[in-house]
Ligand SMILES: O=C[C@H](O)[C@H](O)COP(=O)(O)O
């Protein structure tokens with residue numbers, strides 16, 4: 518028996534017979550008995566999200582697919598257990614909320630806010646092993662699997678980390694829920710934070726839009742609308758890559774109201790570019806749960822693959838169910854995405870399209886840091902908007918790797934002056950480079966301008 522979404526009928530283990538399909542990028546746990554024990558514990562833990570919340574997000578994503586809303590999905594490439602602290606979570610939420618206010622203004626539509634957080638603890642890797650100074654050890658695969666420290670002990674795949682990731686996700690989500698419903702998200706505070714950005718180096722470029730947003734917020738205040746309870750709280754959803762099946766499967770619960778299955782580790786889960794093979798275990802997994810789900814699409818995705826993914830994951834073409842997150846690269850998107858969209862014809866209108874302008878634009882600096890140029894990120898989003906405008910489909914949102922902290926991981930932008938020589942100053946990510954707080958806000962202003970033009 519599986520537990521229901523209240524988590525009260527805690528019989529061990531889901532009642533699903535998971536088919537034995539090939540699964541890429543999975544940990545190689547060394548101790549089967551320890552793993553079995555962990556899986557059994559995980560399957561009795563309370564769900565992290567409620568099925569009804571996942572249903573709500575599905576209706577919000579349906580609005581995205583129909584061009585009535587825009588989604589902002591953002592957070593770390595890899596969350597770490599050590600970074601689950603109040604200030605870190607607060608600053609990430611703050612950054613996303615600030616971006617959302619700017620985007621709301623540009624879009625003139627609701628922004629569906631989704632954090633890449635409370636579960637983003639596992640990473641697919643290009644190589645299984647890493648060599649330093651002649652020593653080769655297993656690659657770091659995220660704190661859910663092993664540690665970053667370059668020692669054989671830390672790099673061992675440890676099933677106990679699945680439980681640590683659960684607890685860290687639970688603590689994160691608890692604080693996120695507090696911040697987004699307890700007054701911290703008040704529109705007036707978020708707007709006041711944005712004023713700080715505009716006093717910085719990006720002032721000249723975004724002054725006009727910032728002035729207009731200020732007028733709009735003052736109008737809301739003057740008319741008394743800003744005092745409404747709805748202005749003090751925001752809807753906020755969690756998301757992560759459904760990568761480690763030994764974490765996702767035990768978190769599946771049956772909704773006691775409907776008998777349907779949900780992955781209760783997160784509101785939204787996606788399958789990555791490296792694990793989306795049609796007959797693999799990951800696509801099978803997301804096809805069985807009712808959450809709204811995403812699939813990443815790289816530049817190699819063709820019409821046939823995309824249609825087969827739709828048939829597997831969303832055979833009913835249910836509004837809000839499936840999101841394609843494209844990550845083509847700034848230099849490729851204009852060649853590839855328009856052709857893909859036009860080859861799909863009407864089918865392209867039955868899903869949501871979100872732009873990940875990060876993963877196709879990574880390169881290694883001469884200093885050896887993985888980085889991305891802010892200008893490439895912007896260029897990919899521009900190519901995304903153009904492609905959808907030509908195809909008559911909706912550019913539904915952006916999916917970005919960001920942090921609220923003042924790191925030096927991505928180069929460029931007018932709001933900060935990080936260049937390739939500065940990367941070592943505060944390079945803190947354990948996987949991919951994130952936009953820092955200023956770069957994230959600047960991206961919001963640039964995308965808001967695109968949305969404004971798109972809506973005219
Ligand atoms: O987040 C995604 C990374 O691009 C992915 O984990 C691969 O990184 P790698 O090429 O450093 O292994």
Ligand SMILES: C=C(OP(=O)(O)O)C(=O)O
Nearest residue numbers: 594789790791813844876
């Ligand atoms: C691994 C990731 O992306 P992709 O699957 O697109 O490479 C990611 O989102 O961190």
Ligand SMILES: [Mn+2]
Nearest residue numbers: 594918948949
């Ligand atoms: Mn990444």
